[in-house]
Amino acid sequence: MTTDFPSTAEVVIIGGGVAGCSIAYHLTKIGITDVVLCERKQLTCGTTWHAAGLVTQLRANRRMTELAFYTGQLFGRLEEETGLATGFKQNGSLRVAKTEARYEELARGASMGRNFGLPVEPVTPGEIQERWGPISTDGLVGGFWFPHDGQVNPIDVTMAYAKGARMGGTRILEQTAVTQILVEGGKAVGIMTDKGPIRAKKVVITGGMWSRDLAATIGVHLPLHAAEHFYIVTEPIAELPRNLPVLFVSDEYAYYKEDAGKLLLGCFEPNAKPWGMNGINPDFCFDTLPEDFDHFEPILARAVDRVPLLAKAGIQLFFNGPESFTPDNRYLLGETPEVKNLFSACGFNSIGILSSGGVGKVMADWIRDGQAPVELTDVDVRRTAVFQTNRKYLYDRTTESLGALLDMHWPGRQFETARDVRRSPFHDRLLAQGAWMTEAVGFERPGFFGEPGSRPDVEYSYGRPSWFEATAAECRRTASDVVLFDYSCFVKYHVEGRDALAVLNRLSANEIDVPVGKLVYTQWLNPRGGIEADVTITRLSETSFMVVTIASSQRRDMAWLKRHIPDDAHVFAVDVTSGLPALAVMGPKSRDLLAAVSPADFSNEAFPFGTSREIDLGYARVRANRVTFVGELGWELFIPAEFATHVFDTLVAAGEAFNLGHAGYFALNSLRMEKGYRHWSHDIGEEDTPLEGGLGFAVAFDKPGGFIGREALLRQKEAGKPRRRLVQLRLKDPLAPFVYHNEPIWSGDRIIGSVTSGAYGHRIGASLGMGYIEHPEGVDQAFLDAQSLEVEIAWKRYPVEASLKPWYDPKNLRVKA
Secondary structure (H helix, E strand, C coil): CCCCCCCEEEEEEECCCHHHHHHHHHHHHCCCCCEEEECCCCCCCCCHHHCCCEECCCCCCHHHHHHHHHHHHHHHHHHHHHCCCCCCECCCEEEEECCHHHHHHHHHHHHHHHCCCCCCEEECHHHHHHHCCCCCCCCCCEEEEECCCEECCHHHHHHHHHHHHHHCCCEEECCCCEEEEEEECCEEEEEEECCEEEEEEEEEECCHHHHHHHHHCCCCCCCCEEEEEEEEEECCCCCCCCCCCEEEEHHHCEEEEEECCEEEEEECCCCCCEECCCCCCCCCCCCCCCCCHHHHHHHHHHHHHHCHHHHCCCEEEEEEEEEEECCCCCCEEEECCCCECEEEEECCCCCHHHHHHHHHHHHHHHHHHCCCCCCCHHHEHHHCCHHHHCHHHHHHHHHHHHHHCCCCCCCCCCCCCCCCCECCCCHHHHHHCCEEEEEECCEEEEEEECCCCCCCCCCCCCCCCCCHHHHHHHHHHHHHCEEEEECCCCEEEEEECCCHHHHHHHHECCCCCCCCCEEEEEEEECCCCCEEEEEEEEECCCCEEEEEECHHHHHHHHHHHHCCCCCCCCCEEEECHHHCCEEEEECCCHHHHHHHHCCCCCCCCCCCCCEEEEEEECCEEEEEECCCCCCCCEEEEECCHHHHHHHHHHHHHHHHHHCEEECCHHHHHHHHHHHCCCCECCCECCCCCCCCCCCHHHCCCCCCCCCCCHHHHHHHHHCCCCCEEEEEEEECCCCCCCCCCCCEEEECCEEEEEEEEEEEECCCCEEEEEEEEECCCCCCHHHHHCCCEEEEECCEEEEEEEECCCCCCCCCCCCCC
16 A cells, blocks of 8 residues: 555545546535545546537426536636636537427426526527528427537546646545445445545445446445447538537437537437446446447438438547436435435436536535535435346336437326336236326336226327326316225335334424324424425324335435434334335215225214224225325225235225226326325425425424424524415416426516426316415515416416415315315
């Protein structure tokens, strides 16, 4: 071991690609200078060096767009700060459409960008030709121009990050392989390298496509898989204009970048080629993969028609190199749920360069504070499931996920690969009833129901999809009779011990010290008062509780719970989701149906809202909770797995007398939207407090011992009316398009908010949404009534009314019938 090899550091980073170097740079910017970055070979030698270097700013949501916007700004000043060229050119980008549907997708994204002040404007085919002369506009219907986008040299920008990090005190050790992450007492405490150990307070994995296997050695799950990524670079083309914008022709799965008189043509093609399923050689360094011209040829054939200059151009480079992709095309950021003080920043799905600045900035703050600085739910590593590191699953999904980057991003679109992974006991019975299955973290759950015995075909749409009428019928039956929902994907924890009440009460904003047999709706907050989890907690006994949360929060919420159990507390938390499938019986005839299959008393007096009972049902014993997410009388049934199909069959047989139907999650979203029921990660999240989210009724400010986040909420409460408030929205025009998420909300010439989620409300016959509205003097109903509000959808505005109360049954008379 060399004499100057460091033995300790505050933070050690594994991997010298663009992400690792950016995080090191940003750590030094916030005063953390004792940083060591270890790279097994040379900086950029994994995948960074061969990235295309596109810099685009519009992403899928607000936070991702803001982080990409910051990256572009940083590239503009990094060269001046470090003295190293980055090759950054702000030459803009064009996204063009061949169909009206694609144009609507682009227009909706452009409207979303206006929420964040992102410069963007629509362009006609003629204007596309003016900005990108070599293009053939045949078949194009239009597009959008993003003047602040551009391109960068990936190696140069990484070296600039590295120099900036060194200037701030970071030590970068090339030719230093990390062989092990050191873990003690459930915490990362450093790394072992081929040159010796380095102890550290925090460890960060930025190892790109090697990250999954390195993490797996200590039981950490990072689901990502490498895939072959193709592009060509032409020989110099004399007629090619210089400084052309980056061009995306998503309908042809292609992108174009001009550089030094040459044209780079790349693709994110359907039926991609996964690579490295059985592991990746640690000696892989600036290597390429074998050419496969037959695989690339369909892309090139369309490109020659789109850019006729290519027909005469020679190919200087045919490139094939690996990049890592995740099952949902979103990267893996944050502290891992398995090991404390171990952070991940990987799985960038071929957009690592344009993400690097924003990722480095938020990760530096996250590492320092132990908490995300802004809402990053979409890319939080805790959203993933353990099974998703299964290599066969990743291999099959990767064939689709790469092409999905440029495919149509339809509302409700489902992945088709790596399906039928997690099935409830009711799966085959639901298929027999005509269920069309959607997927949530691998869980198969009905989206809607067609005719029994059929397998429905679907047509996606930004307007009325093919399942619109089927979903409408399910909603109407929920309101008139009774339906069954499969709730098996909802996550259940059993929490028990003499200190269980104290721990849960400290975590929860609401009062959990309730009589046995009561359930409580509550949020778990962070110290800023933001909502980390949205759960129900049922008191099973003096010392035991059942916590129910959403499918995508399975690992996240358990990690949050366990990390807030004191070391000396007598508490045991177990995930019992797999052993406790669930059905929801909802509708005005639900009481009658349950009374027909159970001797229990389901009357208001014996079984009021918010009550939990163990009941006999058929030959089984199940737990029935009177609660609803659809705004009708109903019960959720939690059933031991071995009794599940018996309970299902018993309910279905008895249900014929009550016009029992089945309903899926498209209907569930419509029904909850009419009632203003919040969905965590859409309507409420880490940056939203219960007071802003309209959930103040679920906060017990005066309960003994308080709760995490109480002080922040008290300060907000004392300040008066919330300046930012989640409201219910209804479009006034019955023919208006549907809202989905991130549509701007206008008052006159000002954007004062944005939509968080939307659906068509079939019980009231209107397009609905929820969204946050901001006003410096506070948001109340009087303020809302005084505004002339509009929602911008696909570059057009539509009048909308806003309410703090739900549109359907605002007094809860049906829920408590």
